[in-house]
Amino acid sequence: MSSSNIPATTDSLFQASEAKAPAEAISILYGILEDPSSSSEALRIKEQAITNLSDLLGQEGRAQDLQNLLTKLRPFFSLIPKAKTAKIVRVIVDAVAKIPGNI
Numbered sequence: 001m002s003s004s005n006i007p008a009t010t011d012s013l014f015q016a017s018e019a020k021a022p023a024e025a026i027s028i029l030y031g032i033l034e035d036p037s038s039s040s041e042a043l044r045i046k047e048q049a050i051t052n053l054s055d056l057l058g059q060e061g062r063a064q065d066l067q068n069l070l071t072k073l074r075p076f077f078s079l080i081p082k083a084k085t086a087k088i089v090r091v092i093v094d095a096v097a098k099i100p101g102n103i
Contacts, residue, residue, distance in 0.1 A: 004034070005035055005036070006031030006034070006035060008041075008042040008043075008046050008049070010045065012045070012049075013052070015028055022059070022060055026057065029050075029052055029053040029056070030053070032046060033076070050073065050088055050091070054092050054095040058096070063096050066092055066096050070089065070092055
């Protein structure tokens with residue numbers, strides 16, 4: 001499921017949005033999250049990647065992957081303010097709630 005390290009750039013986000021298959025986009029977005037960079041721009045890109053990834057996983061009905069994403073993001077949450085962490089967690093929980101049979 002995890003891809004190799006992809007730089008957290010707007011070009012990478014664009015590449016994921018232009019992917020022909022959801023699986024390809026999901027792989028690119030996971031790769032962006034693997035980027036070790038913690039600059040403010042990289043953190044902003046990663047936040048957008050998380051939102052996009054949550055939407056895609058929700059559309060694909062992959063509730064378990066969304067749960068695993070929360071666990072995977074714990075180190076990332078220590079790098080951003082609590083308000084942004086809460087927003088991201090809410091996005092992921094909402095994505096799970098939209099999957100039929102997962103409430």
